[in-house]
Amino acid sequence: MSLADVQITLVPNALIAHVTGEVDMSNAEDVGATVIRATPNEAQGVVLDLSGVDYLDSAGIYVIYGMRASLQARGQALILVIPPVSPVYDSLRLAGAERPGEVAEEVGDALAIFDSAPPPGT
Amino acid sequence: MADTRAETQRPRNLGSGQVVLLPAEPIAEPTEDRPSSYRFTDPGLSELPIDALLEELLNRIQEALEVDTVAILLHDTESKQLVARAAKGLEEEVERGVRIPLGRGFAGRIAAERVPIFIADVDHADVLNPILREKRIASLLGVPLIVEGELIGVLHVGSLQAREFGQADLAVLQMAAARAGPAIEHARLSAALQHEHDVSMLLQRSLLPKRLADMVGVKVATRYLPAREEVGGDWYDVFELPRGQVGVVIGDVVGHGISAAALMGRLRTALHSYAIEGHGPGRTLELVDRFVQSLSESAMATAAYAVFDTYTSALHYATAGHLPPVVISGGEARVLEVTPAPPLGAFPYGRCPEHELSLESGEILLLYTDGLVERRGVPLSTGIEALAKAVRDATTPEDACASAIADLVPVVGLNDDVAIVSLQSAIVPNELHLTLPAEPRTLSHVRRVLRRWLNERGADDGDIAEMTIAVSEACANAIEHAYAPSPATFELHGWANNGDITVTVRDDGHWRPPRGHNRGRGLSIIVAAMDDVQIDRTAEGTEVVMRRHITGK
Numbered sequence: 001m002s003l004a005d006v007q008i009t010l011v012p013n014a015l016i017a018h019v020t021g022e023v024d025m026s027n028a029e030d031v032g033a034t035v036i037r038a039t040p041n042e043a044q045g046v047v048l049d050l051s052g053v054d055y056l057d058s059a060g061i062y063v064i065y066g067m068r069a070s071l072q073a074r075g076q077a078l079i080l081v082i083p084p085v086s087p088v089y090d091s092l093r094l095a096g097a098e099r100p101g102e103v104a105e106e107v108g109d110a111l112a113i114f115d116s117a118p119p120p121g122t
Numbered sequence: 123m124a125d126t127r128a129e130t131q132r133p134r135n136l137g138s139g140q141v142v143l144l145p146a147e148p149i150a151e152p153t154e155d156r157p158s159s160y161r162f163t164d165p166g167l168s169e170l171p172i173d174a175l176l177e178e179l180l181n182r183i184q185e186a187l188e189v190d191t192v193a194i195l196l197h198d199t200e201s202k203q204l205v206a207r208a209a210k211g212l213e214e215e216v217e218r219g220v221r222i223p224l225g226r227g228f229a230g231r232i233a234a235e236r237v238p239i240f241i242a243d244v245d246h247a248d249v250l251n252p253i254l255r256e257k258r259i260a261s262l263l264g265v266p267l268i269v270e271g272e273l274i275g276v277l278h279v280g281s282l283q284a285r286e287f288g289q290a291d292l293a294v295l296q297m298a299a300a301r302a303g304p305a306i307e308h309a310r311l312s313a314a315l316q317h318e319h320d321v322s323m324l325l326q327r328s329l330l331p332k333r334l335a336d337m338v339g340v341k342v343a344t345r346y347l348p349a350r351e352e353v354g355g356d357w358y359d360v361f362e363l364p365r366g367q368v369g370v371v372i373g374d375v376v377g378h379g380i381s382a383a384a385l386m387g388r389l390r391t392a393l394h395s396y397a398i399e400g401h402g403p404g405r406t407l408e409l410v411d412r413f414v415q416s417l418s419e420s421a422m423a424t425a426a427y428a429v430f431d432t433y434t435s436a437l438h439y440a441t442a443g444h445l446p447p448v449v450i451s452g453g454e455a456r457v458l459e460v461t462p463a464p465p466l467g468a469f470p471y472g473r474c475p476e477h478e479l480s481l482e483s484g485e486i487l488l489l490y491t492d493g494l495v496e497r498r499g500v501p502l503s504t505g506i507e508a509l510a511k512a513v514r515d516a517t518t519p520e521d522a523c524a525s526a527i528a529d530l531v532p533v534v535g536l537n538d539d540v541a542i543v544s545l546q547s548a549i550v551p552n553e554l555h556l557t558l559p560a561e562p563r564t565l566s567h568v569r570r571v572l573r574r575w576l577n578e579r580g581a582d583d584g585d586i587a588e589m590t591i592a593v594s595e596a597c598a599n600a601i602e603h604a605y606a607p608s609p610a611t612f613e614l615h616g617w618a619n620n621g622d623i624t625v626t627v628r629d630d631g632h633w634r635p636p637r638g639h640n641r642g643r644g645l646s647i648i649v650a651a652m653d654d655v656q657i658d659r660t661a662e663g664t665e666v667v668m669r670r671h672i673t674g675k
Contacts, residue, residue: 003566021364022569025598026562054365055569057594058644090587094650095643 003027004053006034013044013114016107020052025059032063036070045077047110056091061100068101077102079110172309176208176302183279183298184210187291191259191280194302195222195229196310197273204229204276207306212280214253226250228262229276236273238265238296240287244280254280263287265295267303274307321380323353331359338570339432339548340368343519345527347540349493355382355423356491356541359390361397366433366570369397370545372489373425374444376465385421389414389466393427403427403440404476407466411442411474414467422467426489428545430481433573433586435547437481440474442466445495445502448510449479450486450522455514457506481547483578486522488513489545493538494530505530519544550578554616560601560629568597568614572625579618581672589623589670592651595644596627596666603631603664622671630663 004021017035039046048067050056068078079102082088092098104110170178180192191211195204204222206215225234227250232239241247241262244254254262257280264278277299279287330346342360355375363369371393375382389410396409407427414421426447428439439447439458443465447458461475481487488509495505512529516522522544531540554575558564569590576586593614600612612629649655652668 022566024562024565024594025601026565055591055594057565057591057598058647059598061643087587091591091647094588094591094647096646096650097643 004031006031008035008038010040010043011111014047014111015039015043015045016047016049016111018049018052020054022055023053023060023063024055024057028057028059028063031060032067036067039071039076041074043076044114045079046071047079047081047104047107047114049081049107049110050088051081051083051086051106053086053088056088058091058095061092061095061097064100077114079104079113081105081107081110172306172313173208175305175309179298179302179305180208180210183277183295186294186298187279189279190282191257192278193280194267194275194277194306195220195233196267196275196306197224197233204233207275212253212257214256215251218253220251220253222250228254229264229278232264232266232276232278233273236266236268238263238292240292242284242286258282260284261287263291263295265292265299267299267306269303269307274303274310277302318379319353323348330357337362337368337432338567339366339574340430341519341546341548342370343523343544345523345540345542347493347527347531347536349378349536349539351537352378353383354378354493354539355386356493356539357386357390358489358541358543359394360543360545361394363397363429364400366431366573368430368432368545369394369427370430370487370489370543371425371427372444372491372541372543373423373466374491374493374541376422376424381419385417385423388417389423389425393425397427397429402476403429403438404474407440407442407463407474408472411466411468411472415470417467420467422465424465428487428489430487430545430547432548432570433577435480435482435577436478437487437547438476438478440476442472442474443468445490445492445506448488448490448506448513449481450488450513450516451482451484453515455488455510457510483547484517484549486513486516486519486544486546488522488526489543490526491539491541493536493540494526494542496538516544519546550575552618554614554625556614557611558597558614560603560610560612560631562598562601564601565594565597569594572616575616576623576672579623579672581623585623585670585672588651589625589668592648592668592670593625593627595647596625596668598644599666600627600629600631600664603629622669624667624669626665626667628663628665 004019004023004027007018009016015038019031023031035046035048071078081104083105092100104113176194183192193209193212193215194207196207198205202224204224206220209215222230224230227248228239228241230250244259244262249255259280259282261281261284262278264276266273267275267277277295279295344358346356355377358372360368360370373386373389375386375389392413393406393410396406401409407425414423424443426441426444428437428447430437441460442463446460448455449458460477463474464472495509496502497505509526509530512525513522516525523542526542558568572590572593573586576589597612597614610631612627614625614627616625648668652670654669656667658665
């Protein structure tokens with residue numbers, strides 16, 4: 001059984017990546033690369049839904065920072081979905097990195113951020 | 123047509139380009155001048171396998187009729203052709219796989235019209251098979267092979283010298299045909315059955331899990347015994363699910379042979395797919411039931427499916443028309459209560475109630491198929507009681523399977539196939555002593571072991587989550603240090619003392635200072651999650667000692 005799964009959904013302004021399972025040093029880079037590869041240039045950014053993640057370690061946190069950097073280089077934003085009571089929140093709290101970027105509690109809130117932003121090129 | 127008697131007495135040559143249809147008269151008993159006819163009723167022939175039998179028959183025909191060639195062509199009902207199967211003096215026929223369409227040429231007409239045919243002069247007759255001409259055969263006599271009204275082929279003999287085959291020759295040939303026909307049919311049928319048996323066995327074997335993965339928190343043993351006669355549709359599977367859960371299923375497809383084996387493969391895949399979607403046992407069986415309902419062919423199957431949570435020891439289970447699971451614990455075996463649910467595919471919208479129990483450390487769950495407990499004339503409950511009695515002293519899953527088979531399976535003649543899956547909630551030691559390969563994929567394994575061990579030590583969910591992160595980070599450090607040329611390992615020890623949990627992770631690599639954002643963060647996680655952390659770096663390696671007081675559940 002694979003440790004984690006990534007499900008990609010494209011919406012008009014953004015890419016939503018639902019990650020489930022466990023993310024650690026064995027698969028964190030693959031998970032990050034999968035999302036970045038799938039992100040179209042037209043998208044304003046990526047909603048990284050971590051609400052279904054059961055475990056995230058420091059390698060996973062490192063990859064999230066890396067994802068944010070590479071998206072920023074393309075003028076795209078990264079919004080994380082992290083419920084306040086969740087394994088991912090626990091990991092971030094222990095690491096002293098509660099907000100490794102813009103955080104929403106639900107996917108809908110994250111998408112609203114993109115919808116309120118002007119479309120690219122205007 | 124002056125003398126009808128003459129016509130029935132002997133086959134005639136009607137001259138160039140013509141064949142004679144011999145009347146299908148009852149054949150006279152062989153006369154004493156042809157004593158060789160006994161050769162075809164020799165009971166010893168029936169002991170021979172098909173190829174040897176045909177070879178022997180051809181030899182005896184050749185000898186009895188003093189002919190140069192003998193050939194048997196079999197009827198292929200699919201293509202409506204005769205296919206050369208065995209030959210004497212005409213071996214090329216078989217080697218070249220000669221095929222003759224029904225109704226055409228010499229053999230084709232014998233087959234289509236089901237009458238003996240005699241050709242006195244092959245050169246001027248309607249003979250399709252070029253080999254007969256190449257061989258310069260002058261005269262031919264052939265008879266149909268008919269078994270229970272079905273045409274199965276043609277038997278013919280040939281002579282290089284022009285020859286008038288007489289009624290006595292025909293009688294001998296027909297006697298040989300009467301002998302060869304059923305023997306060929308029997309051999310073909312049993313070869314087909316053997317083939318089907320072999321194929322279903324192969325399918326069955328290929329569909330059962332080959333080697334069960336080493337799973338954390340459980341020990342598993344399985345058995346599959348095929349029935350003597352027919353392969354049935356018994357199957358089982360054991361697989362890992364997210365969050366430390368293990369799925370174990372057993373099932374029985376109604377029916378036998380290839381179709382049952384094929385359906386069982388589909389059920390196994392369907393169930394596994396629904397299970398990894400996160401459905402519990404009851405709902406998973408309901409979805410498999412809907413799957414069976416949706417198949418175009420009518421199908422029915424029974425199944426028992428259980429999900430064991432290796433972190434919490436909770437066991438959820440459900441059955442669909444299947445025999446109740448047995449749990450073995452401390453010298454006792456009890457049959458689990460199940461709310462009866464219909465078999466898969468039996469009724470639309472069948473419901474599968476789910477049950478729950480705690481499968482404590484060391485306890486064994488046993489799933490089995492009816493072939494293990496069902497005996498003619500004995501109530502099923504008696505069989506299940508006998509099973510419970512047989513396995514009650516088992517202390518390992520292997521034991522349980524072996525005892526069940528030793529006590530319940532007859533030494534000879536298993537009428538139905540038998541499948542058994544046995545799963546034990548692994549005994550969790552008080553202290554952890556693990557030597558682990560220094561590879562990233564070890565981490566998830568460590569976390570599974572640790573969560574279960576911490577749960578057994580009485581840690582609550584918060585304790586378990588935070589300590590698991592800390593220990594996993596310490597192990598990740600050890601793995602990063604271990605860029606040695608040789609296969610590296612690291613050690614993990616854990617023990618509890620007065621509500622304090624201590625875990626040490628020791629590697630023999632050289633400590634490297636935290637590099638970049640990432641590794642520094644790993645260390646801060648360890649420090650934040652544990653009450654006390656010590657890092658000892660020596661020339662031999664690095665040891666991280668972590669301690670945390672647990673509040674308990």
